[in-house]
Amino acid sequence: MKKMIIHGGQRLSGSVNIGGAKNSTVALIPAAILADTPVKFDMVPDILDVHNLMLILESMNVHSRFEDGVLSIDPTEIVEAPMPSKAIKSLRASYYFMGALLGRFGRAILTFPGGDNIGPRPIDQHIKAFKALGAEVEDDHGTVRITTGEDGLHGARIFLDVVSVGATINTILAAVKANGLTTIENAAKEPEIIDIATFLNNMGAHVRGAGTDVIRIEGVPVLRATNVHTIIPDRIEAGTFLAMAAAMGDGVEIHNIIPEHLESFTAKLIEMGVDLQIGEDSAYVGPSHDLKAIEVKTMPFPGFATDLQQPITPLLLMAKGSSIIVDTIYPQRLKHVPELKKMGAKIRPEKDMIVVDHTDHLTGATVDAGEIRAGASLMIAALMAEGTTTITSADNILRGYGSIVEKLTALKADVRIEDSDRVEEL
Numbered sequence: 001m002k003k004m005i006i007h008g009g010q011r012l013s014g015s016v017n018i019g020g021a022k023n024s025t026v027a028l029i030p031a032a033i034l035a036d037t038p039v040k041f042d043m044v045p046d047i048l049d050v051h052n053l054m055l056i057l058e059s060m061n062v063h064s065r066f067e068d069g070v071l072s073i074d075p076t077e078i079v080e081a082p083m084p085s086k087a088i089k090s091l092r093a094s095y096y097f098m099g100a101l102l103g104r105f106g107r108a109i110l111t112f113p114g115g116d117n118i119g120p121r122p123i124d125q126h127i128k129a130f131k132a133l134g135a136e137v138e139d140d141h142g143t144v145r146i147t148t149g150e151d152g153l154h155g156a157r158i159f160l161d162v163v164s165v166g167a168t169i170n171t172i173l174a175a176v177k178a179n180g181l182t183t184i185e186n187a188a189k190e191p192e193i194i195d196i197a198t199f200l201n202n203m204g205a206h207v208r209g210a211g212t213d214v215i216r217i218e219g220v221p222v223l224r225a226t227n228v229h230t231i232i233p234d235r236i237e238a239g240t241f242l243a244m245a246a247a248m249g250d251g252v253e254i255h256n257i258i259p260e261h262l263e264s265f266t267a268k269l270i271e272m273g274v275d276l277q278i279g280e281d282s283a284y285v286g287p288s289h290d291l292k293a294i295e296v297k298t299m300p301f302p303g304f305a306t307d308l309q310q311p312i313t314p315l316l317l318m319a320k321g322s323s324i325i326v327d328t329i330y331p332q333r334l335k336h337v338p339e340l341k342k343m344g345a346k347i348r349p350e351k352d353m354i355v356v357d358h359t360d361h362l363t364g365a366t367v368d369a370g371e372i373r374a375g376a377s378l379m380i381a382a383l384m385a386e387g388t389t390t391i392t393s394a395d396n397i398l399r400g401y402g403s404i405v406e407k408l409t410a411l412k413a414d415v416r417i418e419d420s421d422r423v424e425e426l
């Protein structure tokens with residue numbers, strides 16, 4: 001495990017480029033095994049999840065190469081093989097191999113996925129969809145066995161009881177080569193779902209309605225890549241830098257964003273009184289004065305993203321009065337709270353909400369990044385704090401923030417990552 005060491009108090013300035021979206025990338029890589037040709041992705045973030053997915057691909061004889069943000073994957077010699085359970089458990093999105101392997105081979109055997117520890121994360125809706133498509137699903141002490149009969153998968157009408165990003169994408173992956181028409185109702189509408197549909201459609205798939213709550217998929221027998229797929233910018237990384245810039249910036253430019261993907265977030269920054277100027281694909285954040293307290297309620301897209309409730313929290317500490325956060329998606333997403341308290345933050349869970357009171361002063365401390373966005377929250381708090389903060393379990397931050405030390409250093413932050421015994425090469 002790595003640790004991140006931040007000497008706080010430096011004002012930030014300059015510019016930062018946002019990378020490709022983690023939550024698109026981690027679905028696109030499993031989706032690649034559905035292709036009957038090699039595929040190539042551009043704007044791939046250099047994050048741990050990508051490296052772990054590459055290990056999983058290798059176990060199936062799918063060779064991949066990652067260089068300068070371009071990931072090339074050749075699934076043409078794919079074989080069915082046991083998957084490395086450590087890599088599977090290292091991230092949530094390994095569950096996309098269920099849908100992708102089903103689509104490719106009509107069966108899949110996988111251990112349960114890992115990912116961030118943010119409260120219960122059932123996959124009953126994924127399983128319900130696979131069953132509707134004609135699969136049999138068995139849970140054998142944490143190993144999921146999914147099989148189909150001789151006729152393989154067939155199209156079906158699926159109503160998701162819960163709006164789920166993962167279940168929507170997994171159903172698309174399983175249905176894209178199935179016989180006939182599949183309809184997903186009450187589908188999730190996140191931009192990453194549109195990105196996956198775009199990738200598949202450019203290879204000849206028929207996925208219609210992605211980005212709305214009804215998605216129709218007409219199965220096709222073959223998928224051939226003819227172009228490089230450029231991954232959409234990461235709206236969560238962008239939101240994290242926007243919050244950081246508002247908290248500690250003296251003028252920060254954030255490039256490569258899609259402002260429409262960030263509207264629920266930027267609306268809240270504007271409500272707080274953040275000096276925010278939004279351009280076509282960039283935003284400028286000026287120094288903050290007299291910020292107002294706000295209320296935040298997380299919702300499925302286009303609502304306020306649960307993945308941004310922790311990153312905005314240090315900024316809320318600067319506001320006059322008490323801000324309230326209600327996370328309706330993951331009410332137990334609280335790993336940052338005790339750690340922020342160690343730094344002097346006035347924050348407390350109360351019933352089903354988090355109350356964030358104005359805090360004049362944060363002090364460096366040793367804190368633990370229990371999961372990726374708790375880590376992002378602590379990283380911003382550490383930049384604001386007086387003295388040195390050591391964030392342990394920093395691997396969780398590296399799961400989703402590519403080139404984070406380089407990006408922060410370019411903004412004039414004093415930050416480094418260390419192993420227990422050696423300083424990391426940048």
Ligand SMILES: CC(=O)N[C@H]1[C@@H](OP(=O)(O)OP(=O)(O)OC[C@H]2O[C@@H](n3ccc(=O)[nH]c3=O)[C@H](O)[C@@H]2O)O[C@H](CO)[C@@H](O)[C@@H]1O
Nearest residue numbers: 023093120121122123124125126162163164165166167329
């Ligand atoms: C890799 C990836 O894209 N991760 C994102 C994805 O996670 P993930 O796809 O796991 O999250 P979902 O959208 O599926 O979860 C939304 C809600 O539905 C519930 N649920 C989900 C599936 C299911 O079968 N049954 C069920 O009850 C979950 O417990 C949660 O309360 O969306 C989350 C919600 O925007 C984000 O925080 C994660 O960053």
Ligand SMILES: C=C(OP(=O)(O)O)C(=O)O
Nearest residue numbers: 092093115116307372373
């Ligand atoms: C919860 C997250 O990721 P994952 O679903 O990959 O655990 C996240 O990105 O905030």
